[in-house]
Amino acid sequence: MGVHEGRLYVYQLLKHLFEQPLNREGLIELQEQPGLKELAQISSGAQSINDFLVANKDEYPETLCQALQAEYQRLFVGPGQVLVPIWESVYFDPEHLMFGERTLAVREFYRKYHLESIHKNRQPEDHLAVELEFMTYLIGQYLGSEDDVQQTKLLRDQKEFIQKHLATWKDEFLQFLEKSTGCLLYRGGGQLLKEFLDMECETFEHLEEVS
Numbered sequence: 001m002g003v004h005e006g007r008l009y010v011y012q013l014l015k016h017l018f019e020q021p022l023n024r025e026g027l028i029e030l031q032e033q034p035g036l037k038e039l040a041q042i043s044s045g046a047q048s049i050n051d052f053l054v055a056n057k058d059e060y061p062e063t064l065c066q067a068l069q070a071e072y073q074r075l076f077v078g079p080g081q082v083l084v085p086i087w088e089s090v091y092f093d094p095e096h097l098m099f100g101e102r103t104l105a106v107r108e109f110y111r112k113y114h115l116e117s118i119h120k121n122r123q124p125e126d127h128l129a130v131e132l133e134f135m136t137y138l139i140g141q142y143l144g145s146e147d148d149v150q151q152t153k154l155l156r157d158q159k160e161f162i163q164k165h166l167a168t169w170k171d172e173f174l175q176f177l178e179k180s181t182g183c184l185l186y187r188g189g190g191q192l193l194k195e196f197l198d199m200e201c202e203t204f205e206h207l208e209e210v211s
Contacts, residue, residue, distance in 0.1 A: 019129035048188025088126035
């Protein structure tokens, strides 16, 4: 697996984890991915995710799936106070509201690639899973291009999107998660997100050609 294929895998894994509650099929899909075990060797977050899956291996009873769904709702959706905001704008709006300036900034970034979220005006475009999906799109475009100029532009936009958006709220997101849940699956996901984006930022700092 090449560097960018590896990056694509991690973004897809994180999107899979945070987009919606995982059902039995989603858990099995996660468990069967060989990349997770390799990732667990270098990431404590991925190790926690793997530990959760191993502890429940080949079972995933309905009661566990219901518990995970309830935990996802409790952490990221409500009702009541959302314990772990999963939208970028909430972390920067003075009143911690959704659909803020950050949402509009992310929306403009997507428009550069003629993309528009199907959840527009219902689910903010700065939802973590949507931002992660956008990164998978950019990396996929990079991998599918043979044009050096286009590849450089795609790397530059990846760097900018990470630095201006994803990397700006990963630390607080993890802090909220660690304070709000003991679930290894979601705590590990938050740890992996921070570890991976820290590595992404460091990598892009050394790529002078996309500066």
